[in-house]
Amino acid sequence: MPYPEEFTGIGVTSIDKWDSPERVTYEAKKFDPHDIDIQIDVCGVCGSDLHTVQGHWRAIRESMVVGHEIIGTVVKIGSECNSDLKIGDRVGVGAQVLSCLSCELCQEGNEPYCAEFVSCYNRPYKDGYVSQGGYASHVRVHEHFVVPIPENIESELAAPLLCGGVTVYSPLKRNGCGPGKNIGIVGIGGLGHMAILFAKAMGAEVWAFSRKSNKRNDSLKLGADHYIATSEVNDWEQSLIHKLDIVLVCASSLEHIDLDKYIKCMKIGGKIISVCVPHRDEKLTLSGFGLMGVHISNSSLGSPQEIRDLLKLVSDNDIKIWVETLPVGVKGVTEALTRLDKGDVRYRFSLIDYDKEFPRE
The missing domain is CATH 3.40.50.720 (NAD(P)-binding Rossmann-like Domain)
Known part of the structure; x- marks a missing residue:
């Protein structure tokens, strides 16, 4: 079944096989009118990814695709989106993909503390769909949690800012x-x-x-x-x-x-x-x-506005975080997770070459 009904990713089938990821295909979340579809170009590798696939926090969904430091290209925009984003824009998504957006916390810019927090992966939406992350061809996210990326920050350096950085x-x-x-x-x-x-x-x-x-x-x-x-x-x-x-x-x-x-x-x-x-x-x-x-x-994650503020700080000061890159795919994800488990990275990983693993239509 072609995009957008199904996405393809590199997933972990069970916590006892966390170091043996596989290529998986899965149903996409229902497309809502405020959603934006992003074709992924780069994804950072966060310590949370390792904790999740090793089962340190909670059970994982079948064929769990992690990754929540996503840089990609807008390819579809919902009919009721209010943002200024356009098809073809380079954007980022961090570790949060939804909140109620109406409670006092959300109105004060504290979305990560909202009771209806949904993380980028391994958390259920109200309809029961369990979120999937960025080691994949695409991600579907509410527009509120999609941020533009300044032109002077390279994608592999921007990705880790979206969770670890903020x-x-x-x-x-x-x-x-x-x-x-x-x-x-x-x-x-x-x-x-x-x-x-x-x-x-x-x-x-x-x-x-x-x-x-x-x-x-x-x-x-x-x-x-x-x-x-x-x-x-x-x-x-x-x-x-x-x-x-x-x-x-x-x-x-x-x-x-x-x-x-x-x-x-x-x-x-x-x-x-x-x-x-x-x-x-x-x-x-x-x-x-x-x-x-x-x-x-x-402290929890940063808010979407704090991500924007951080990106401005990095852009204005030409800050270069220290990143190693690996090609996305079974081999690259396996290396990233196993080396992260050993602490063998200076000091972040970003997965690249998405166009080779997930050919563009």
């Missing part, structure tokens, strides 16, 4: 990152390396924290002003007592994060914000003493 940008922006602020970034990987770039572009002084010294040179090249290897320096927190305004925890796990030490580094009113979404069984541990005057929270 996930770290949102708490930095919302909590006052800017000139005169001292910002700590914990965990220098796919998220953390972008957080360093953005915090510096926003005017802050940046401390990079990692367990070992092996990411010192990368962190300084990215723009960090200071680097601390927490497992190699005894009592490292003593030099930072009441120094930091914000600590953003970007590590993939909280198991090795000694939050009690970071609490000592915070100014009164300072904020420790985690964007880590670990295995569902992982617990956060910290002492109740010393918390006076310090806020600890986590």
Whole structure:
């Protein structure tokens, strides 16, 4: 059955075969009047993709196609769309594809916190259809969650901004990152390396924290002003007592994060914000003493407007995140997932060559 009734993608058939993806064909979501169809050109590979196919958060649908950092071309526009997008425009889609759009949260630009949140993949719509993601030929999305991509950002560099990038940008922006602020970034990987770039572009002084010294040179090249290897320096927190305004925890796990030490580094009113979404069984541990005057929270995705704001920041400052590219397809997706599982990437993957795997009509 030809497009648009069916799409083709690279999917995982079960969590015990997460590292053996297959080419799959599946029914597309019903086309609604506010929907936009996008022919995909590039898709970033996010840690959430790995957590999903490994079953860390919830069960997955049959033939699960992940990927929620999508760059592509508009090929169909619903009859009631109000956006300025046109056929042929280059656009992006992040990790959210629907919310109610009418509640107080949505009206305030907090769509990711809406009770009717639908993620790009593995979440049901009201009609029961379970969303499918961007390791595929096409994606069908409500117009509200489709954003234009600035001309001067290459597609493979733009893709990871749409989930990972905005996930770290949102708490930095919302909590006052800017000139005169001292910002700590914990965990220098796919998220953390972008957080360093953005915090510096926003005017802050940046401390990079990692367990070992092996990411010192990368962190300084990215723009960090200071680097601390927490497992190699005894009592490292003593030099930072009441120094930091914000600590953003970007590590993939909280198991090795000694939050009690970071609490000592915070100014009164300072904020420790985690964007880590670990295995569902992982617990956060910290002492109740010393918390006076310090806020600890986590942050969800960024909103569509925050994605637009981030793209402008990146465009205006010519920020280049660090990306490796792999061709989409069974081989490329297998390599991306297995290397991501080993932490073998500097610092994000983008899948490319969609026109070769999914020939254009």
